[in-house]
Amino acid sequence: MSKTQLYWTLQLLGWTIFIMYDFVFYSAEYGFDTSYFLLSIANIFLAVTLTHLYRLVIRRWNWSSLPMLRLVFRVGFSVLILATIMTFVNLPIDRQLLAQNIVDHPFVFWNYFSSWSKTLLAWVLSYTVYHYVEQTRMTELEKIMLKTSMREAEAKVLRSQLNPHFTFNALNSIRALVMEDPLKAQHSITQLSNILRNSLLADRRKTVDLREELKTVEDYLELEKVRYEERLSYTIKADPQTLYWQVPPMMLQTLVENGIKHGVSRLPKGGYLEVESILEGNFLIIQIRNTGTLGSTDSGGVGLLNTAERLSILYGKDAHFKIFQEEENWVCAEVKIPMISDGLHRFSGETPVARDAN
Incomplete structure (x- = not known):
């Protein structure tokens, strides 16, 4: 009635x-x-x-x-x-x-x-x-x-922000490849278009599968390797049970970019970056490690502040973000995301993601 x-x-x-x-x-x-x-x-x-x-x-x-x-x-x-x-x-x-x-x-x-x-x-x-x-x-x-x-x-x-300097640098790197290695230039253009597309779609989606976000990160790192060449090495490792967890779009890309910009790029011989996802109880833990020191890593920049704010908006007080000096020459950015519903993650049955680039 x-x-x-x-x-x-x-x-x-x-x-x-x-x-x-x-x-x-x-x-x-x-x-x-x-x-x-x-x-x-x-x-x-x-x-x-x-x-x-x-x-x-x-x-x-x-x-x-x-x-x-x-x-x-x-x-x-x-x-x-x-x-x-x-x-x-x-x-x-x-x-x-x-x-x-x-x-x-x-x-x-x-x-x-x-x-x-x-x-x-x-x-x-x-x-x-x-x-x-x-x-x-x-x-x-x-x-x-x-x-x-x-x-x-x-x-x-917050989730639609993409550093314009990266786009300019990527285009310059691709331009240099056009004459040297046309096939690699074509592949790099595809990777850049994927990143740009995900950035444009980010304001329409609150969350995406972690596996999709990891693919964006991989495209980003491959483009950065065109610029840094042997100065940049990376590894992406993911527990298969985490691949379908929902994470904020373009969040990991921001943290990886921060690690390269304020860590690896400032080292004369370059450095190493690692992305890893694991499960701890009902929480997804994502860690981005890079060579460098916290003093040279942007611990209060807009990108990192945005990450903390986005996690707070989406998941409340149960989500956490921190960046710290893990070892003498290693900086770690850690994201902790709670399971907000039973449908937010599914076991995919796939083998763990593990990619190394040297």
């Missing part, structure tokens, strides 16, 4: 029970009166109409968002207006139909007015409180949705 259907059911049923209850007691004491029965039916529809008008007013001018003092004043004034209308409609008719029964009451008007005021106050308060609570709940929900939308917008910006 919808809220509208429930509202009308309670309206009709509630006023019918209340007014017919009074009619039954009157009939038990004075006997059945057709005119009074018709008046009772008319009162049901009048009460439904007046209280529904109150509902329209409170919704139209959004009274539930008013300060409490102003809301109380409007509720009290509304009850007085509704009770006055019901009294002025009923009293003249009752004076004709029930003159012999009400003639002995010296304060007939105030008795009628008091009775209707109490009844209508109960209805008005019930509906106003319900509407106030509902409005408060909707406001809180809108705040949550707005906050979620803002965080999603932030995530889109």
